[in-house]
Amino acid sequence: MSLNKNMRVVIVDDYTTMLRILRNLLRQLELENVEEANDGDTAFHLMQKNPLDLIISDWNMAPVTGLDLLRKVRADARLRRIPFIMVTAESKTENVIAAKQAGVSNYIVKPFNADTLRAKIASVCGVAA
Amino acid sequence: MEPNPANTSRLLDAHGFLDRVIAQLRVLQSPQKDTLVSVLQYLSDHIRTTRSEIGALRQGGDQPLFATTADELEEIVTETARAANNIMDAAEAIEGVAATLEPEANSALMAAVTKIYEASAFQDITGQRITKVVRVLQSLETKLDSLTEAFGSTPELAGAGPHGDEALLNGPQLMKNASSQSDIDALFETMS
Numbered sequence: 644m645s646l647n648k649n650m651r652v653v654i655v656d657d658y659t660t661m662l663r664i665l666r667n668l669l670r671q672l673e674l675e676n677v678e679e680a681n682d683g684d685t686a687f688h689l690m691q692k693n694p695l696d697l698i699i700s701d702w703n704m705a706p707v708t709g710l711d712l713l714r715k716v717r718a719d720a721r722l723r724r725i726p727f728i729m730v731t732a733e734s735k736t737e738n739v740i741a742a743k744q745a746g747v748s749n750y751i752v753k754p755f756n757a758d759t760l761r762a763k764i765a766s767v768c769g770v771a772a
Numbered sequence: 773m774e775p776n777p778a779n780t781s782r783l784l785d786a787h788g789f790l791d792r793v794i795a796q797l798r799v800l801q802s803p804q805k806d807t808l809v810s811v812l813q814y815l816s817d818h819i820r821t822t823r824s825e826i827g828a829l830r831q832g833g834d835q836p837l838f839a840t841t842a843d844e845l846e847e848i849v850t851e852t853a854r855a856a857n858n859i860m861d862a863a864e865a866i867e868g869v870a871a872t873l874e875p876e877a878n879s880a881l882m883a884a885v886t887k888i889y890e891a892s893a894f895q896d897i898t899g900q901r902i903t904k905v906v907r908v909l910q911s912l913e914t915k916l917d918s919l920t921e922a923f924g925s926t927p928e929l930a931g932a933g934p935h936g937d938e939a940l941l942n943g944p945q946l947m948k949n950a951s952s953q954s955d956i957d958a959l960f961e962t963m964s
Contacts, residue, residue: 660856661896667864667889671882703900732900754893757886 646770650696652677655686655712656730657704661753665699665730668757672764683707687715695725697764702731702738710745717746726767730755790816826919838913842906847946849899856895863888 652674654665662679669677680686684707686700698716702709709729716722726748731738734752742750748767751759765771790812797809863885870881945951951959 656896658853658896658899660853660860660892663857663860664889664892664896667860667867668886671886671889732897753897754890756890 646672646674646765646768647696648673649676650674650768651693652697652699653680653686653689653695654678655680655683655698655700655704655709657681657701661701661730665760668760671757672761674764683709683712683715686712690716690722690725695722697768698725698727699730700727702729702733702742710741713742713745713747728763728767730760790819826916838909838916842909843946845902845906845909849895849902850947852895852898856892859888860892863892 652669654662654669654677656662656665656679659681662681666677666679669675678689680689682704683700686698687707690698698712700709700712707715709731713727713729716725716727723746727746728749728751729742729747730751730753732753739750749763751763794809794812794816797805797812866881867885870878870885873881
């Protein structure tokens with residue numbers, strides 16, 4: 644089984660460069676249905692609009708952090724089951740624990756490579772990498 | 773952190789008090805006075821020197837040192853973002869061309885393009901690190917403001933900072949202050 648090429652992905656990062664990198668890497672995985680947001684509030688608003696398959700978010704953003712966004716998603720009846728991958732430079736053990744406790748589906752530490760991104764997406768979507 | 777007015781007053785008072793005590797001791801005939809005067813003089817000089825050094829830290833020539841350094845660091849973030857985006861423009865163009873090539877060439881180029889995308893993440897990482905440094909600088913600046921306040925103003929340092937040729941060594945200018953090539957050309961014209 645392979646990735647559903649039509650899956651709708653929301654990517655969130657306050658660095659537009661990182662959004663562009665993610666979008667390009669996702670395109671190489673043939674995932675073109677990608678929407679992006681520069682902050683947590685905009686992202687949460689985007690998530691309300693259409694059925695969603697995957698969220699990829701940075702942690703270190705203001706005023707709504709990636710962890711805040713994750714908690715909002717997990718508290719929302721419609722979104723709570725959507726896979727959520729944290730992509731962040733925050734690599735301390737306590738960060739990973741906090742994200743896990745908040746319900747993150749997987750965790751990628753920046754800088755990352757395309758193989759890692761592909762493997763984590765496959766993992767949270769329940770398909771072979 | 774706001775300077776504590778009580779501390780400010782105490783430091784300024786202490787400095788003045790030391791100078792008054794030294795002046796009173798000098799006129800005494802006591803045999804122990806010289807040792808006491810030299811100790812107090814040392815303390816007084818030390819407070820004066822510390823005050824000057826703190827004042828010098830606060831001022832880097834015509835610009836507040838910390839604010840200017842923070843601006844320089846933020847400019848690095850802007851410049852690296854611009855460079856990363858230019859690199860990705862080029863990578864996307866290569867990706868477009870690669871799609872028209874034979875599978876083997878396409879595959880090799882796509883692998884290289886992927887590496888470029890991965891490497892472009894340096895901008896995000898360096899940006900976050902620099903932002904942390906800027907926060908530390910801002911915190912130091914606040915603490916120095918408190919110390920400067922406590923030691924009183926240092927008007928004698930208004931002209932501190934590099935002079936002469938040294939004052940011309942400023943490195944790259946911040947975008948908001950920088951002259952464009954056409955500004956330089958126009959200036960050159962007016963001088964010729």
